[in-house]
Amino acid sequence: MDFNDTPEEAAFRAEARAWLEKNAEKLKPGETPPGLEERAQPDMVQRAQAWQAKKADGGWACITWPTEYGGRGATSIQSMIWNQEEAQYHTPPNIFAIGQGMLGPTIMAHGTDEQKKRYLRPMLRGEEIWCQLFSEPAAGSDLGGLRTTAVRDGDDWIINGQKIWTTGAQFCKWGMILTRTDPNAAKHSGITYFIVDMQAPGVEIRPIKQINGASAFNEVFFTDVRVPSKNLIGKINEGWRGAITTLMNERAAIGGGMAGGPGFADLVRLAKDTDWGDRPALEDAEVRQRLARFYVRLKGLQYTSYRTQTALSRGTTPGPESSIGKLVGAPLRQQIASFAMELQGASSAMTDARQAADEGVWQLLYLATPGLRLAGGTDEILRNIIAERILGLPAEVRVDKDVPFNKIPTGR
Amino acid sequence: MNFDFSDDQKLLQGTAREYLTEHAPLSVCRAVLESGSSYSESLWKGIGQLGWLGTSIPEAYGGQGFGRLEMAVLAEEVGRALAPIPFSSSMYLAAEALLQYGSEAQKKKYLPRLATGEAIGTFAHAERPGVQTPASLQTKFDGAAVSGTKVPVADGDVAHFAVLTAKGAKGVALVLADLAGVERTKVESIDPSRSLAALRFAGTPVEVLVGEEQGWAATENLLDRAAVLAAFEQIGGAERAFDLTREFCQGRYAFGKPIAGFQALKHRMADMYVELQLSRSNAYYGAWALSNDSEELRTAACGARVSACDTFELVSQEMIQMHGGVGYTWEYDCHLFYRRAKWTSAVLGTASQWRERLIQRLVA
Numbered sequence: 001m002d003f004n005d006t007p008e009e010a011a012f013r014a015e016a017r018a019w020l021e022k023n024a025e026k027l028k029p030g031e032t033p034p035g036l037e038e039r040a041q042p043d044m045v046q047r048a049q050a051w052q053a054k055k056a057d058g059g060w061a062c063i064t065w066p067t068e069y070g071g072r073g074a075t076s077i078q079s080m081i082w083n084q085e086e087a088q089y090h091t092p093p094n095i096f097a098i099g100q101g102m103l104g105p106t107i108m109a110h111g112t113d114e115q116k117k118r119y120l121r122p123m124l125r126g127e128e129i130w131c132q133l134f135s136e137p138a139a140g141s142d143l144g145g146l147r148t149t150a151v152r153d154g155d156d157w158i159i160n161g162q163k164i165w166t167t168g169a170q171f172c173k174w175g176m177i178l179t180r181t182d183p184n185a186a187k188h189s190g191i192t193y194f195i196v197d198m199q200a201p202g203v204e205i206r207p208i209k210q211i212n213g214a215s216a217f218n219e220v221f222f223t224d225v226r227v228p229s230k231n232l233i234g235k236i237n238e239g240w241r242g243a244i245t246t247l248m249n250e251r252a253a254i255g256g257g258m259a260g261g262p263g264f265a266d267l268v269r270l271a272k273d274t275d276w277g278d279r280p281a282l283e284d285a286e287v288r289q290r291l292a293r294f295y296v297r298l299k300g301l302q303y304t305s306y307r308t309q310t311a312l313s314r315g316t317t318p319g320p321e322s323s324i325g326k327l328v329g330a331p332l333r334q335q336i337a338s339f340a341m342e343l344q345g346a347s348s349a350m351t352d353a354r355q356a357a358d359e360g361v362w363q364l365l366y367l368a369t370p371g372l373r374l375a376g377g378t379d380e381i382l383r384n385i386i387a388e389r390i391l392g393l394p395a396e397v398r399v400d401k402d403v404p405f406n407k408i409p410t411g412r
Numbered sequence: 413m414n415f416d417f418s419d420d421q422k423l424l425q426g427t428a429r430e431y432l433t434e435h436a437p438l439s440v441c442r443a444v445l446e447s448g449s450s451y452s453e454s455l456w457k458g459i460g461q462l463g464w465l466g467t468s469i470p471e472a473y474g475g476q477g478f479g480r481l482e483m484a485v486l487a488e489e490v491g492r493a494l495a496p497i498p499f500s501s502s503m504y505l506a507a508e509a510l511l512q513y514g515s516e517a518q519k520k521k522y523l524p525r526l527a528t529g530e531a532i533g534t535f536a537h538a539e540r541p542g543v544q545t546p547a548s549l550q551t552k553f554d555g556a557a558v559s560g561t562k563v564p565v566a567d568g569d570v571a572h573f574a575v576l577t578a579k580g581a582k583g584v585a586l587v588l589a590d591l592a593g594v595e596r597t598k599v600e601s602i603d604p605s606r607s608l609a610a611l612r613f614a615g616t617p618v619e620v621l622v623g624e625e626q627g628w629a630a631t632e633n634l635l636d637r638a639a640v641l642a643a644f645e646q647i648g649g650a651e652r653a654f655d656l657t658r659e660f661c662q663g664r665y666a667f668g669k670p671i672a673g674f675q676a677l678k679h680r681m682a683d684m685y686v687e688l689q690l691s692r693s694n695a696y697y698g699a700w701a702l703s704n705d706s707e708e709l710r711t712a713a714c715g716a717r718v719s720a721c722d723t724f725e726l727v728s729q730e731m732i733q734m735h736g737g738v739g740y741t742w743e744y745d746c747h748l749f750y751r752r753a754k755w756t757s758a759v760l761g762t763a764s765q766w767r768e769r770l771i772q773r774l775v776a
Binding site for chain 2 (some may be wrong): 303307328390
């Protein structure tokens with residue numbers, strides 16, 4: 001039992017490190033990169049694109065992609081090593097994760113040769129940014145309940161409807177959209193998947209304001225948007241297959257969402273620096289018990305990721321325990337943020353960086369974390385997935401299975 | 413990254429599981445629990461013959477010469493079977509104390525008999541409710557003998573000798589006492605398949621393992637080491653409880669379908685699965701730290717213990733609840749786990765105590 005790289009992994013890590021050292025600025029010891037809560041900066045997209053292009057030129061963009069699309073055919077463990085190394089440097093937020101992590105692999109699996117040639121390289125270089133158009137007001141956890149329509153018109157399709165929670169739509173060139181093409185079929189049997197130009201006439205993007213004031217995601221309205229047949233992904237009415245591919249890749253894309261931001265060491269320091277009556281909060285028994293619980297849980301997650309890394313290193317499929325990260329991590333971060341605010345007492349109500357303790361990072365975390373428990377699979381859906389796919393417990397009763405889509409009840 | 417047991421260690425674990433499946437079904441645990449017999453002598457003899465008791469004892473002292481990782485996988489299987497034997501007391505505490513602190517003469521004297529199972533050792537430390545500190549310790553050491561009462565002592569009624577803590581003029585010493593002639597009273601245990609006793613030392617002669625200057629630090633270290641191995645036992649027990657609960661829920665029908673299909677239970681089963689994985693990961697890190705004699709053991713042991721205690725307790729509670737009314741009967745096996753979870757949470761010090769210990773070590 002050890003934490004050593006294999007000789008091949010060590011060589012790869014050294015190579016990655018050498019390139020990063022030459023091309024990026026290292027974080028100082030103890031310095032954490034800004035997290036999900038980073039206040040939006042105006043030039044963020046340009047900075048992100050510049051970094052992506054630099055990586056592409058250096059052969060470090062989308063390294064797990066096949067070489068024919070600009071990747072280097074790297075293994076999962078190499079990808080993990082690269083991510084570990086890159087995380088130690090100042091880098092712009094990764095606004096390409098959805099495209100490169102989920103949509104690119106979908107095109108590779110279900111797209112035509114023409115589509116692969118046209119879209120993958122610009123996606124890898126960050127020249128074209130992609131968004132995922134899945135969820136709708138009436139279709140979140142129940143994605144199959146989607147209602148945006150696509151109707152054939154000659155060689156084109158006309159799309160009408162609305163998508164929601166579309167991250168990054170405001171700076172995306174392309175989107176991949178799931179549409180209803182046969183309302184008389186059962187819900188999973190009448191769905192078609194398209195590539196859509198986000199700048200086409202009829203596409204209207206409206207930012208949604210989140211509870212933390214930021215607008216990372218949007219509503220996207222489609223009014224008679226024309227899409228050519230060559231933008232079809234897979235076959236007509238078989239879009240659900242492509243959707244499954246996209247969703248299976250989601251884990252990799254969403255995983256980075258919890259990196260960065262304040263950590264356990266920051267919480268301990270806060271407890272040390274905060275007065276709790278006549279002594280530091282860190283000396284209070286209840287505070288110490290809570291801190292210990294957080295520590296043990298955080299470490300449990302960290303060591304579980306070591307087990308995943310071990311499987312990848314051996315070239316085996318990681319065990320099902322690899323899927324617990326978001327289910328555990330998101331609520332845990334919310335509780336940590338809440339507790340950090342508890343320590344601050346009445347002062348915790350302030351959010352201005354100039355007035356709040358620790359520049360208000362805990363308040364930011366508290367306002368950001370509810371979103372993490374919902375995005376990319378809610379806590380409840382994740383529990384269902386663990387229960388059904390890992391534990392083999394009976395599936396939910398589905399009253400809408402095999403019912404024509406247009407006969408499924410949708411409201412009171 | 414190689415954060416896993418080796419193929420050989422997994423093979424050992426598989427063999428152990430096969431043996432215990434055949435020789436230690438839950439009825440063996442129940443038999444000890446119901447009869448008041450303190451432990452299963454036949455099972456103890458059986459694993460002694462297999463060499464399990466010599467796993468981490470060097471060959472020079474009659475052992476197998478393996479290490480703590482091999483002990484960890486055996487511990488998990490012993491826990492999975494709820495094996496009613498003094499494995500933890502004799503192996504994680506008594507044998508370990510000798511391996512860490514015994515003189516050559518002491519090792520030669522005690523280890524071979526521990527390796528065969530001919531001798532059972534234990535560890536006597538607790539005296540009264542609360543946290544044991546050097547200040548609160550009452551058992552006295554005059555340089556040659558000890559006087560005082562230790563209660564509860566795991567396997568205290570069947571052990572041949574005990575490693576114990578006793579306070580001298582300059583500090584707490586870690587000493588070893590032959591229990592022949594020591595007054596012992598069996599005390600009622602929350603888990604009668606794991607016996608407890610009160611040991612009354614009255615001028616009992618002892619051998620010193622660690623003197624008064626270093627004795628307390630040695631005790632802490634011994635408890636850390638035992639906590640990691642005990643965590644594997646707890647996880648084994650918790651996983652068994654979880655597996656049995658899942659099986660039950662899949663077979664029990666209500667409202668026309670298996671109760672395992674109701675979301676309230678599905679989600680709690682998912683939550684238990686998560687806790688089991690987190691605890692396993694924390695235990696693995698403890699095992700790494702233990703087998704590498706790492707400085708990290710001081711915090712890794714705390715993490716392993718806290719996590720295992722909380723998880724075993726949770727799963728054992730949910731087991732009864734998900735079985736419904738029958739889970740509350742003597743006849744069903746649920747309470748065997750419910751009791752074992754609490755017993756294992758108690759004897760090395762409770763999770764709350766270890767959480768405090770963790771913070772002290774993290775922020776010191």
